[in-house]
Amino acid sequence: MTKPVLRGLIIAAFFALTAFVLVPVFVPRPAFIPGFAPPPDMWPRTVSTIGIGLGLLALFLAFTRPTTAEERIETDGSSQLQMVLRFLELVVVFGLFLGLLPHLGFLLATMLLTLTVVLLTGERQHRLWIVLLSFVAPVLLLLFFNYSLGTQFPKGVLTKPFGF
């Protein structure tokens, strides 16, 4: 399947899902609407319908128009599987960060997130900078936001006894 065909399918499917599943379920119509005001689902339904049309048009053009060269994506030469795995790793890391944040607190969670992300980029050379970025920068930022803006960052259930 070529990229334009896949793109057209994804666009049409996403807007169809919104129009036929999400709007009916997650956009409730109030029992009484004052005057001639259009209902709340009018706009999302209109946009989704237009989106379906655009997706189908993209699909039609993908089949009928000669494929023009898409911009080449630069990589380090890794296989597609490797790149998919890297992407999934990052999604898991983001998910873990959000999931662990209430338990570890904002400071520790961001430290771990930063360290993991730096390592995921393949960076291994600047070790001192990795440590400074992962452990010192979050502390400095926390102090800055705390003192200058008065932001209270959430403490973790597990780390609260230690004060962060």
Place this chain on the structure above:
Amino acid sequence: MLNDILLALYAVATVQNLLIMIAGIWGGVIVGAIPGMTGTMAVTLALPFTFYMDPVPSILLLVALYKGSTYGGSVSAILIKTPGTASAACTALDGYPLAQQGKAGKALNMALYSSVTGDFISNLSLIFFAAPLAVLALRIGPPEFFMLMLFALTTVAGVSGNSLLLGLVSAALGLLLATVGEDMYGSFRFAFTPDMQAGLSIAPVLIGLFALPELIKLVVMRAAKKEEAATLGAQHVTREEFMGSLRSILKGSVIGSFLGAIPGIGPSSAAFFSYGEAQRSSKNGANFGKGELEGIAASESANNGACGATMIPLLALGVPGDVITGVMLGAFMIQGLTPGPLLFQTNIHEVYMLLIGMLVSSVLLFFAGKATMRMFAKVSYIPQTLLTPLVLLLCIFGIYSIASSTFDVAVLLVMGLVGFGMFLLNIPAAPFLIAFILGPMLEENLRRALAISRGDPAVLLSSPITWIFAVLIVFALSFTLRREIRKSKTERQVPQ
């Protein structure tokens, strides 16, 4: 009038006022350059300090912060593709590619020159056209507003990326996302979690969409450019380059001044409008989005051009044009000044002092920009593998601090993934963002117009202004289509 102006100039030119403006501009530039920290935040945080100041210096401080932060947004947009403010999103489209080519200094200089020019012209327009422009802006009702927004969307969809179709898809996605939360009559839409009932904030969506995909690309594809960006010192904008962009700067300044005077439009829409117009009319239009100085010039002149103009409805009618001028309205009231037509009769001396002060602040913006540029230039030396995680860290802290919400942090990360998906599918991000910003206003005005006309859609073509916008929409669409067809023909001829 001349006597009043001279008296005001004399009153403004005090060491105290100049220091206040310098502090405001500089503080604004730094705040604007930090991802997640906005001009609104800077102005709001400074508001309590104004309680202890005289009326004019206090307003000058807030105006200086506003102008500084609007320019500051371009610094991070150019250097790390993270627009500090929504109005700098267009600047990132050409600024970041230029930084990648080692021309960050040129991009920053062009952004500064255009911002200062736009700001100066906007202040002049404020002085001369405050009253007439405000009256014109008041004639714009829901149908006109809807058509104006639709025109903005079609223009942006047409100029971002290589395909009008994908630009429109992107805009539709942005419009859809903007419907999340409570609508104008109190219904909750797509509120999958209680946090979503309040809708999605602009900052996490903006930063997630523009900044995080760079990090994800780096992790997934690891194709970071190993060479460091060149130093900024020798990268001045040449006379030819400035003159080549002058038309777009002047046009952007006028667009910014006009759109800024319309309540609710603000610098972001002005920047997108101007960028679209510059791409349409420039002989370098094909290079926009790939690192074209004129693109930065168009965007920056318009967003700073809108800054001064947003004061027009505030001063002349007492109507704040955006959130920041809303905060300023509060500052005026605290100081015992009531913005509106009467202000020009009862406090004309203060009005002239404010206008003169704004002109002076344009000059100060130039020097503050030059000084800060060198400070931020150090960013160019940081390797990508350390810089992008640092950006992530800044974004997370900045976004959390806006509303103390971990939900916003989640939105930031999810929007990063969405942005990466859009990048893979070649769907441009700019129309998504502008549609997300304009979406609520677009829908509200459509629903209001339909409610007024008892459901008759003909109301959208009921006045000369709506007709003008309708013609402009058709013109913009047909122009973009023609350009695409020509481009596609040329591409097919090349292999032969």
